[in-house]
Amino acid sequence: MKTVTLKRGLALALDGAPEQTLHDGPPIRHVAWQRPANTLLQPEEAVTEGQPVRMGEGLFRDRHAPQVRHLAPASGIVSRIERDSRQQLTAIEIRCDASxxxxxxxxxxxxxxxxxxxxxxxxxxxxxxxxxxFETTPPPDATPAAIFITAMDTRPLAADPAVIIAARATEFGIGVDALAMLTAGPVYVCQEKASRLPDRQCKRVQVVAFSGTHPAGLAGVHIQQLYPCDREHPVWHIDCQDVIAIGTLLQSGTLDFGRVIALAGSNVRQPRLLKTRLGARLDDLLAGQLRDTKNTDPICGSVFAGKHRRWLDRFDRQVVSSGMLSMRSGTAVSFMSKSGAKSGTRSGTRSGAESGDIQLNGFAAEPRFDRISALSMPAVPLLRTLARLDFAAAESMGCLDLAAEDLELHAFVCPVGNDYPAALTRCHRQLTGHP
Structure with missing residues (x-):
């Protein structure tokens, strides 16, 4: 087994680490389908508020890709439909009805x-x-040069994917072998060095161990280390829990909308791994779970760039609630003071990529940019071009195989508070011609 050791990164010792055992989550009364990020949709024949839907039923037809269905994650009544400022569909909430x-x-x-x-x-x-x-949903007829399966997570307070995979090892294996059918290239299963995932029979499936602090667990790091991509040679990546869902579908012929998230942070009564469902409403998920419900604002996602959401996003794998996260400003300051680093005042919520407003305050070269960066290119020149919104130069430096999450640490330690993830998302949209 190949091992890649990364010496750069950032480790934070935070209170409220989750117990790495699986527990049943509280009942979920509302779920939501949410628009995939960076994906062009043109819905038609959509459901309406008050309409009953059944789990697995189509919610609308996408004119751009009618063969790709968007299904209801639960049975119930459509209780809410959300659109953004451009009237684009962003979420469909369903009030669950078990009957x-x-x-x-x-x-x-x-x-x-x-x-x-x-x-x-x-x-x-x-x-x-x-x-x-461009970190988008693949076109229906696309074929990747390689596929990456993320079976590790180095974010602070994260769930250990090895625990989740161990409980569903058969389904995971079926999903891995199936994904190998979609490419003539390699399929990389990226895990932590100490993990012991079962070997696969397909010779094109390669298990690679990564060792190091965050961001060693990010797909972008794995791609740059093993199979860098470009416009002519796209690659795909997928989380291990979605691989399990694929394996379940192939094994039983039924849909699996279950997911496991880490509920963590110093404000959580019992930090642990919770079995819940895709798109669960946060109010339902956190009922009775927090010590203080008045002076906290839980975030979905990592402590570096989590967002305040109403529902779990399809790619959220943790929910963090901490006294340090109760303010929308100064979040990074609290964490960085604990880790001995410096930071500008930032919010734990990065809304610039969605709203079009990007927080950029000039550029200051921070020595920590390169110390924490696991990118294959020098961090400072790339960040400088993004701060100037010079997207052509950013492309020439190799920004195409990056996603917003690959720049979260850089934004976290930025002394002037620049939102590099949002700038990268804007860069991708301009380069693809998407609004």
């Missing part, structure tokens, strides 16, 4: 790549794949 039957559709087994592609698109799991360059 309503699910949409029972037994998906047939697959024998080849064409059938698997069709299955993933009809089941809605296609939208859990991410393609780089």
């Amino acid at each position: 309503m039957a699910c949409r029972v559709e037994r998906f047939a087994p697959v024998d080849n790549a064409h059938q698997l592609r069709d299955l993933l698109q009809r089941s809605g799991l296609w939208t859990h794949l991410r393609q780089r360059p």
Whole structure:
């Protein structure tokens, strides 16, 4: 097994680390489908508020990719439809009703790549794949040069994916072998050095161990180390829990909307791993879980760049609640003072990528940029071009195989508080011609 050791990164010792054992989460009364990030959608024939839907039923038809379905994650009544300032559909909330039957559709087994592609698109799991360059949902007819499966997480207070995989090892293995059908290139299963994931029979599946502090667990780091991509050679990546969902679909022919998240932080009564469901409403998930419910504002995602959401996003793997996170400004200051570093005042919420307003305050070369960076290119020149919104220069430096999460640490330690993740997202949108 190949091992990649990374010497750069940042480790934070924070209170409220989750117990790495699986527990049943509280009942979820509301769930939501949410728009995949950086994906161009043109919904038609959409459901309306007050309309009953069954789990697994289509919520709308996308004119750009009608073969890729977007399904209801639960049975119930459509209680809320959200749109952004440009009237683009962003979320469909469902009030769960356990008495309503699910949409029972037994998906047939697959024998080849064409059938698997069709299955993933009809089941809605296609939208859990991410393609780089540009960190978007792959086009329905795309073929990757390589596929990366993320089976590790180095974010502070994160769940250990090895624990989750161990509970569903058979389904995970089925999913890994299936994904190998979608590419003629390698399939990399990226894990921590100490993990012991089962070996696969397919010779193109390569298990690679990464050692180091965050961001050693990010897909962007794995891609740059093992198979750098460009416009002509796109690669895909997918989280291990979505691989398990694919394996479940292939094994039983049924959809799996269950997910495991780490509930962590000093304000959590019992930090642990919770089994919940895709798109769960935070109010339901956190009921009875927090010590202080008045002076806290839990975030979904990492402590470096988590967002205040109403529901779990499809790619959220942790929810953090801490006294240090109760203010929308100064979040990074609290954490960095604990880790002995310096930072400008920032919010734990980065809304610039969604709103179009990016917080950029000039550029100051910070020595820690390169110390914490695991990027294959020098960090300072790239960050300088993004701060100037010089996107052509950023592309020439190799920004295409990066995603917003790859620059979270740089924003976290930035002395002037620049939002580099949002600047990178704006860069990708301009380079692709998307609004």
